Amino acid sequence: MKRGVDSGERSGGSRRRTLVVGSGLQAMAQVMLLVVNLALTPYVIAGFGPERFSIYLLVSSISLLMSTLDGGIGAAAQRFFTLYAGSGDVRARSRMLASLVAITTASTACIFPVVFIFAPRLTDFFYVEPQYQPETVFLLRSLIALTGVLIIRNLFNSLLFAHRRFVVTASAAMASHVLFAVGMIASVELDWGLYGVAGTLISVQVFVSAVNIPFALRLVDSRHLRWFGWPRLREFMGYAWKLQLSSFLTLISAQKDQLVAGRLLGAQASGPYGQGANLAGQLVRLPMNALSPMQSVIGQDVGRLGEQDSVRSAELLQRVWVRLSCVWLALGVPAVYVGVRAWLPESYALTGVIAPILMAGLFFHLMTTVLRLWCLTVGKAGLELETLTVAFFVNVGVSIGLYPVMGMVGVVLGTATSHAFGALYMQWRARSVVEQPLRTFWREIPYLTTLVLFIVTAAIELTAEPYLPSGFAGILTAGILALPSAVLAFFLLVPRAERQTAWRAVLRRR
Numbered sequence: 001m002k003r004g005v006d007s008g009e010r011s012g013g014s015r016r017r018t019l020v021v022g023s024g025l026q027a028m029a030q031v032m033l034l035v036v037n038l039a040l041t042p043y044v045i046a047g048f049g050p051e052r053f054s055i056y057l058l059v060s061s062i063s064l065l066m067s068t069l070d071g072g073i074g075a076a077a078q079r080f081f082t083l084y085a086g087s088g089d090v091r092a093r094s095r096m097l098a099s100l101v102a103i104t105t106a107s108t109a110c111i112f113p114v115v116f117i118f119a120p121r122l123t124d125f126f127y128v129e130p131q132y133q134p135e136t137v138f139l140l141r142s143l144i145a146l147t148g149v150l151i152i153r154n155l156f157n158s159l160l161f162a163h164r165r166f167v168v169t170a171s172a173a174m175a176s177h178v179l180f181a182v183g184m185i186a187s188v189e190l191d192w193g194l195y196g197v198a199g200t201l202i203s204v205q206v207f208v209s210a211v212n213i214p215f216a217l218r219l220v221d222s223r224h225l226r227w228f229g230w231p232r233l234r235e236f237m238g239y240a241w242k243l244q245l246s247s248f249l250t251l252i253s254a255q256k257d258q259l260v261a262g263r264l265l266g267a268q269a270s271g272p273y274g275q276g277a278n279l280a281g282q283l284v285r286l287p288m289n290a291l292s293p294m295q296s297v298i299g300q301d302v303g304r305l306g307e308q309d310s311v312r313s314a315e316l317l318q319r320v321w322v323r324l325s326c327v328w329l330a331l332g333v334p335a336v337y338v339g340v341r342a343w344l345p346e347s348y349a350l351t352g353v354i355a356p357i358l359m360a361g362l363f364f365h366l367m368t369t370v371l372r373l374w375c376l377t378v379g380k381a382g383l384e385l386e387t388l389t390v391a392f393f394v395n396v397g398v399s400i401g402l403y404p405v406m407g408m409v410g411v412v413l414g415t416a417t418s419h420a421f422g423a424l425y426m427q428w429r430a431r432s433v434v435e436q437p438l439r440t441f442w443r444e445i446p447y448l449t450t451l452v453l454f455i456v457t458a459a460i461e462l463t464a465e466p467y468l469p470s471g472f473a474g475i476l477t478a479g480i481l482a483l484p485s486a487v488l489a490f491f492l493l494v495p496r497a498e499r500q501t502a503w504r505a506v507l508r509r510r
Helices: 007-011 015-048 050-067 073-087 090-117 119-125 130-162 166-189 193-217 230-265 271-288 291-305 308-343 351-367 369-377 381-406 408-433 447-467 472-481 483-493 496-509
Strands: none
Touching: 015 050, 015 166, 015 271, 015 308, 015 472, 050 130, 050 193, 050 230, 050 271, 073 090, 073 130, 073 230, 073 291, 073 369, 090 119, 090 130, 090 230, 119 130, 130 166, 130 193, 130 291, 166 193, 230 271, 230 381, 230 408, 271 308, 271 351, 271 408, 291 308, 291 369, 308 351, 308 369, 308 447, 308 472, 308 483, 351 369, 351 408, 369 381, 369 408, 381 408, 447 472, 447 483, 472 483
16 A cells, blocks of 8 residues: 655646546546447337336436435545645545545445335335336345445545546446446346346446455555544534535436426336436536546645635636537537437437436536536535525426426426526625635636537538438437537637647647
8 A cells, every 4th residue: 555645746747637638538438438328228218118218217316316425425535635635645545535434334334224125115106117116126226235335435436536546447437338238238138127237237336346446545554544533523524514415406406307207207207307317417427527637636736835826727727618618518409409309219209308408507507617616625615505505496496387387398497597597696606705716707608609609510410400310320420410510619719829839749749
């Protein structure tokens, strides 16, 4: 086990390399997962049937909600591990890892068995039909047990992210996607149903844990694997409990539409809403793969330089991030609207409406990413909790108001509206709560360029729609058709001098 700090961590290393390499590796893993899901989904729907596949999506939503019940420890650990990485404190990170593993193991052992016992009641609540009950209960109980393991493993992942070990996490993730694909195909071909899905997910998580945990243990000193003391625990939990509420509100907002549809329409009919939320979530996670690298950079900067001297670099990071988010919106919404309708069977056609609506809302969530990381790093976790609480009530209020008029689409619009309102609220409150606030991200948006990119992409996609093939090839073609707009975005948003510098760097490497 490691007993010192390498020179790269003492000097802070290269910020640009951390962002580019870390984001690139995580994005590769996420793109691979996206491709696997896009390719498998029509196949699995046809093999399982729309009803069984809808149940699978609903159970996945429940397990995701359960994964947030860690007391905020996972999210808080990421912040403290990055600060310790910046200061090179091996003793502190070793003690924190040992203490948090002990706490999470004890808490999950107390909480999760209760949910495990009441799993059949949950299936009744969502009107799961009798023929699907046994395999649904088995899948739900399996995912609940896995969630407890995931909460513990995520502590080791946080340590790896804080120390820029992105190759380890990305490699394990990409290998697990292959294992997932093989398991799902076997479940369809051998008619294992949801029993096969449970076995597949268990195999995937065991594999990833077996890879990541040993690498994380190399970053700590075995001599300091002990309790970190009650004063440090009070400090940590005083920060973590806010993140617990924040993470729960974030995820319940993301899964609300699937869960509400499951309750109002029944588990078997909730699939299009769950698939729309899943697709929008996967697409927003593509840029969000930069989250851990950005948090590593911001956390180490603050730990090494202090808040005041780190503001300028955080604002530069925010400027680049906002522009990339605008490109994501302008290209993604038209491509998804057209591509989904070619991708999925008629029984899931509504997904083509749900996913773009949620993407438009998640754009505002993307915009606040750097600001949220900054607030969390400087100890203002309460601001995110406050914002999410306000957005949650907006979500509920708008959903209740629109449901009698628009049905479940109104509930989805409530979710999208809450993201936009939350971004406005957080930017407004940050100016008075944070001692060293960042420049407002609204001033970084290239409004005209974003509009031009959206119009160009929509024109290309709608023109090509009648000629798109069905299935995975259809949505893949829709994605490829957005590439000309991506090239246009490069020329419109990247200054000429920077383009020339990048081109000269490419030529030197040849």
